[in-house]
Amino acid sequence: MPKLACTLWLTGLSASGKSSLAEALAESLEADDVLCRVLDGDAVRQQLSRDLGFSRKDRRENIRRVANLCQQLNDAGTLAIAALISPYRDDRNLARETVGAARFVEVYLATPLNVCEARDPKGLYRRARSGGIASFTGISDPYEAPLSPDLSFNTAVQPLTECVGLTMDLLAARLLS
Template sequence: MAHNIVWHQTTISKEDRQSLNKHKSGILWFTGLSASGKSTLANELEKRLYDRGLRTYLLDGDNIRHGINKDLGFSPEDRTENIRRIGEVAKLFVDAGIIVLTAFISPYKEDRNLARSLVNDGEFIEIYVKCSLEECEKRDPKGLYKKAKTGEIPQFTGISSPYEEPDHPELIVETDKQSLEQSVEQVIQYLVKKGIIQQ
């Protein structure tokens, strides 16, 4: 870390921005296996929040790897750095008074806990998008599981690399047992209950 750097306090606070936006900000962290439905759920949820007039932004795993994280691979070290950077970017959105949705496999508990530690209590909502490996393999929209099983893709989560399920996520959404509409509604009701958005 560079020396002689001092945090500059801005005049406009996070609370000021939240007040302007008329809702609280926070991170909705969608985690789960590839093809579990993280991006689909996050996209539909963002649309519903946007339709309510809320300020949102969606950070999606594949999209981020086209830009800010295009220099990273899929080794355990690179995965950790990938999530560290996302956590820092998401923290900026929270400070901007925005509800940021992040859709990343984020397979390691330690990395997700680090992202959680960057913001205040109640501002990080871990949403475990739970779906059986069998169903994920069946869906396989990008053909990744097929490639992983033939060895074309090394270190693939769920096949040749581990996925550590969350111990105490704020929400568990079982996408292999309920519809997209039901899953979206489950998240919305949680946000209402916690006072992040209005009914």
């Protein structure tokens, strides 16, 4: 499996399945003796970016910080899995430039909004719809879908095992190219 350290950037709406995919990928990679680290959006917000809010400027700074950490991890030989909503294309492009295009793999979880809302494990969509959360991605703030992601999954119809398998296949193909 890949010795090439790269960054898997998982993007999509809240409850689209980013964290589940990140953890399943980490488990599969570690089983193949690949050193990896998951940078989950919620954990990042509690640690690396605890001083930031959710304004567009703060979201951009959050992405900048995570991308810099991913670059450092890759430089140290560790595969990074960033699972962040990262709603703006410009910010994801900044992350790609920071990490390096050759090491950046964009994975879009294209799960429909209605499915994400039905899952809503933290009640965030409900709170956003009732006005309790301002600037909530997909409701009162936009989500700019990737134009040409390396992979795209709809977790409403694609099982987690399929998403993991296809991602691992892409990583193996990149290693051989």
